[in-house]
Amino acid sequence: MxxxxxxxxxxxxxxxxxxxxxxxxxxxxxxxxxxxxxxxxxxxxxxxxxxxxxxxxxxxxxxxxxxxxxxxxxxxxxxxxLQALVDAAPFGERTHGRGTYLTVTFVKNDAPGEPSRPLPPELGKVIDILGFDAGARAVLAVIDNSNAGSTPSHMAWLETMYGKDITTRTWLTVQKVLAKL
Missing domain, CATH: 3.30.70.1280 (SP0830-like domains)
Known part of the structure; x- marks a missing residue:
């Protein structure tokens, strides 16, 4: 099973x-x-x-x-x-909080890996793309949440990269899901 x-x-x-x-x-x-x-x-x-x-x-x-x-x-x-992703500790010592969101965007199996182009300059100021975890097929990002408009713009940018078959979870949610598994 x-x-x-x-x-x-x-x-x-x-x-x-x-x-x-x-x-x-x-x-x-x-x-x-x-x-x-x-x-x-x-x-x-x-x-x-x-x-x-x-x-x-x-x-x-x-x-x-x-x-x-x-x-x-x-x-x-x-x-x-998910265990391999968590064990890799991709966010290092960063912590998820009100002002800083640690996010994991899961993509479909056949989606490309690393984003093929950089963030637009206005997003690059508030979002740090840490990379792509091939095993979990996920884009890892840190979002400066003090700028309320950055999250929807980030999601729209991700959809231009990977299409609509994506879903984003916070790092805390990924850990809770794993704990329940």
Missing amino acids: IRYAALLRGIMPTNPNMRGEKLREVFTGLGFDSVGSVLTSGNIVFGSTETDVPALESRIQRALNAELGIAGGTLIRSRDE
Whole structure:
């Protein structure tokens, strides 16, 4: 049995169909084991013997769309992939806080690696792209959150690099997801 985390895009906890209990029901209905949710932002952990991750992502996304009307996106990482990312300590001694966000943007399996072009100058002042973790297929960034407009602009820039099949979590959320796996 492999332990996985499904990182769902576009989840709004205020929508009754996007709450943890509804999401867990879909995953349980698909036959997955030990289904649980982490926080309220679309993080579902589960067990499966399936090893074809793209097929698993498609199957889950179809079920979420059919049963709950959720058209977002599903990205899956195994426990081992997330453990390797956390063990690598990519943020070093930096800490996540109100003024500084440590973020991990997960991309689809077939997405390119390192960003192909630099941040625009206005974003470069408030965002530090630390690099790309190939094992977790994730862009690692530190955001100066004292500039309220930087996060949406950063997300838009990431979408120009990788398309809409991405989802971002804070470093604290990644650690919580791993702990639940």
